[in-house]
Amino acid sequence: MKSSPCLYVLSYSSIWTWHHSTQDMDPRSAPANGPGWTSYLFNWLDLVFDTLQGLLQWYQDSYPIDIWALSPFDFLAEFEIVYLYSAWSSLLFLCLFLSNNMTVAETFNNVQNLYCLYAPRRLEKDQMKKFGLAVTMGWVSYKLMLKIYDAYWGPLCDIPGPFLGKFFTIPLALTDFPRGTNYLRMKKLHDKYGPIVKISPTKVTISDKDWIKEALVKVDLQKGPAYDALRDKGRQSIFSTRDKVFHKQRRRIVSPAFSVKYINSLEPYMDSCVEAFVNRIDRDIVDNGIGADGYGKVDIWALMGYLALDMIGSTAFGGTFDMVGSNNHFIPVAITRTMRIAPQLVMYPFIRKIIRLNPSSKFEKFMLNLVNNRIHSGERRDDILQILVDSQQADRQEDRLTMDDIIAEVLVFLVAGSETTSSTMGFALIELLRHPDKFEKLRAEIDNVPLNNGNDSTLHSHSQLKNLPYLNAVLNETMRLHMIGSNGLQRMTDSDITLGNDVVIPKNTVVFCNVNHAQRNPDYWPNPETFLPERWLNDADVAPCLDAFNPFSAGSRNCVGKQFAFQEMRLTLVALISRYDFMTIPEEMDAAQDIRQFITLTVEKNSLKVLMKHRAG
């Protein structure tokens, strides 16, 4: 909210007018009881009130927080003392009202009496009442005027959106119901209001492909306040930092670990994870009631989740977590728990004052041992961790990562690189199972590639797979329909910007880039809701609208792990489709239609059971 100075003066003067409207109420002009006791108190209250106003003003100017729209819990966290007082009075009021069967007026009187018990004896009840009323009325009128001014004359006043959003940040608890479905509401808002929607006094969401590109690439907006929640122990990381200079520096150090060449060299680690994965599937097929037809039940969604964690374990933590084998390594288990809390931290910033994403001391110890061993044992393992550790030998001080930095980064890879990839693979499989003709087409393409890995591996090599047109088409189409950040990528303006030479967005506005809507927009994609990998093939009637396709984001903050993810997804999907037959379980497929957006997009149950068996022949 932008407070205009004239409104401030207006509302402040209204408080003063109220405050001084009756002679007997101004204790300085008529100290009714005793030698200035009350006047000292009033002077003091005046000072406090003045300071509070100033502080709130400063706070609003510094942080684009819509104080008025915060929930009571938020209030407590943001302005503990003021709101503790009001919460206490409301509670008292309510208790008396409910327990004593009183009228509202009687309850009000009783609350006042209670306050007077604790207030100095000479402070008249009547004075307190008037003063309280004056403060409240002044405050309310001040806030109301600001709201109305911002809604109808403020810089975002011409941007369409829901009526209440003009005045308040509607608490997510009211709109994100059932939890994780806010992305559907965002899409509906764009369908209704167009490419830019004002969702609160300081927040807009955009879905026009060119505006998204401008925001992410050309203007290269800094990340928004939600990323503060994803900082453990306050440590900055490549993912969570909002500081552009810090980010540039960190990205330069980390990028070599994600170059195409380096990712290729990680293939043996990935292969052994995929081998463990298919062994686990074979075991589950047998354990979970293999029938005469050879099919057994497998929770393929959960296993893909374990596989993705193991992939990060073996490439960034120096060894697999063996989640696929035993699924109880404490690190991924702790991370999974954290991922469950993280959405609450993003949605309700005040919780951050109570809970932080601090890794346990066990985790810290594990990581310190891991990095120390790598440094002091002299052992080299060509993986992502090695690149981070090697940075400590860099010539320039600013290119060296400290122990804390290394811990922060590998933690990020685990969070940003596991569920994103496993969910995308899961959605690809679901789409293929829903479209058996596409499944068969992909299988035919894979069957045409002989296993000539040059060793006894039963897996295809990535170099054989990376250019398979239909495989890539399936992955792209999956990511078009299932954008991993479907609520929108959060950014914030640090100066006034103009989108498309048309729409002005003022400084300190939170901007959500709704890539999900752009990827499903009929203006950019024919039959946008249909799973149609063919649209990505060279001979497609209409070329895909690449400007409206940003599943890995774009600009300086795009996904550093894109090549890693593609390699992992290709190796895994091909291993699955080339060696197993699938049969769907109708109720499981129905349940998989319930898709939720928490930190990433996922199926609500976090599970999908299918029947699998080895392919004949």
Ligand code: HEM
């Ligand atoms: C299909 C899989 C993946 C998808 C769809 C995906 C998507 C994204 C998106 C949309 C962002 C930008 C977030 C934003 O702008 O707010 C991002 C950033 C990031 N991703 Fe991924 N990601 C995937 C896999 C991975 C993997 C495997 C890793 C690492 C092993 C990874 C590491 C990162 C990091 C470190 C960033 C922050 C980059 C920066 O700010 O410079 N991601 N990812």
